[in-house]
Amino acid sequence: MKNMKRNYNFNPGPAALPLEVLEEAQQQFVAYGGGGMSIMEMSHRSPAVERMVAETEELFKRLIGLPDSYRILFMGGGASMQFGLIPMNFLKEGQTAHYILSGSFSDKAYSEARAVGNAVVAASSKEAKWRLLPDTANLSIGEDAAYVHITTNNTIEGSQFGYIPDTNGVPLIGDMTSDIMSRKLDFSRFAMFYAGAQKNLGPAGVTVAAIHESLLAACSDRIPTIMKYSTYADNDSLYNTPPVHSLYMTKLVLEWTERLGGVAAMERLSQEKAALLYGVIDASDGFYQGVIEQPYRSSMNVTWRMKDEALERQLIAAAEDLGIEGLAGHRSVGGLRASIYNAVSLEACEALADLMTDFQRTRG
Template structure:
């Protein structure tokens, strides 16, 4: 039976990446050493490390005045590390709430200093991206934080807010490498790798140098971004295996049209599923408002809980893995990250149509 992996994270890796890893990861360049056991101070590993950084810069067209870091702790550590570095006394951190992860980021910042909610769609059960007017933000904001894609509710920023004078920080964990990034509007961006960039274990942080210079100087050394910038992300032992696989994933993205190729594929895959939902006559009901729909996570419900349960049972029996919604909200969700093949999305769409015909 074919397995169709729609897991929200860790999510599917490209089959080509897995094949290359099988061939090279466990006897790297015929040295008799796997990438997992090489010294991170060795020239062999440094080649892996710095090539991966260079490929991230190339794919995302990151300007030279931005530093690219490979850190650990996932986006969850960034929820705390960001305000520790940039939320100083007398300033406030402004958070735009568009889902559960932006809530968690806000809550963590509130433990560290003064954090405020600038806009929120919580009262609407996070069905849309909240409207933002940067012209009315107070001057005492240290930064503005947004979550570019919301995995649980299936909403996504179509474009980042236009940066004025206040730094903008972005959690792009679930849509990095799926579309180009407008760097003029970003001062710091972070993303756990385990959805579009590789396996779990490594977190990408990209930070404007001018913003870095404003960081607090009293942060514990390991939690200061500047520590890792100066050490080229080699301050302590990095997750070498995860970074190697991230590097292979970067090469795969390059070979498949780059970020613009990923964007075109994402729109096509998402369109197939949203078309099936919209044409179902409310048999399937999308959670997100149409203007805020995500190209990464398609969320929907069925007409009642019993039908939904049956749908998920039959989907699993047919090889569709990870289609159940997040445990906090229920429903159904198809996570269609870069590595999910178009053919798998077509198979899910066909199953949805077939199920509707049998149960409508």
């Protein structure tokens, strides 16, 4: 494996995983912890799996800097399932859910809430075609507000909130799927935040939800048991069979993150990688055109366009010839995108920057 040439992976999710994590998992694949079987074969009621889940929760809380007043839940269904579970659990009759719309996924979360109960838009940049972020300085939040929902980073469009908005005491819930573990934030400002693992935390199959005990106590008791956050908390995420191997891989990624210096180190690296790629775009005299206005650019998902789609396809083909994968923009918007999550190396970004510079010199 050490001598195997691996491609540079800029896919948006499932995304790059650290090589040393993959190698460690490979070593334990057949017989986990000397237990005579793979962790995928072990009962989720076994002491080994229970211990692994508990250690993963504590490791996540330590890296993020969360106090004991938060519970970490490991769930399935991805962030898309959370879009429905959140209003089912927390949007009571006579209350209103408030949504900050900044991209396609926040719009989907809002649509799911409307299917459950009363939901309104607190702020939106949809009319600007998501090229900027909405103004949240004076959010319109009614007295009947159950919660405010925000998507902190927009994977498809390539924008990111650089701050946590003030919700005037109303519980704030954050979808952090594509920028969790990439920067230091005051997470105590959130009553809940959640993330699909397949960007910065591990492989697809696991969703991490962090919920303050005060919000956890407000879970509805009029929905099916499997849909209640309190069920997951009361059973330490083991009410039913979880995606055990994906959860184990998440633990390995968290350990890798800690070895490299934790969230602070990831933030420094993210800034360096993003500055490198945006630098090429901005210095290209319009050959490459950034999609998002500069103050709102993401440090996780770099998006850009070229003068025509034919040229964009040529760049993608040239990249694939060099073992650089995942540059095609989301099917709903087209263009180009480089997802530079924590496991994407600076070396990979340098290779992409060199390609873009050479491509402009020969095709510009």
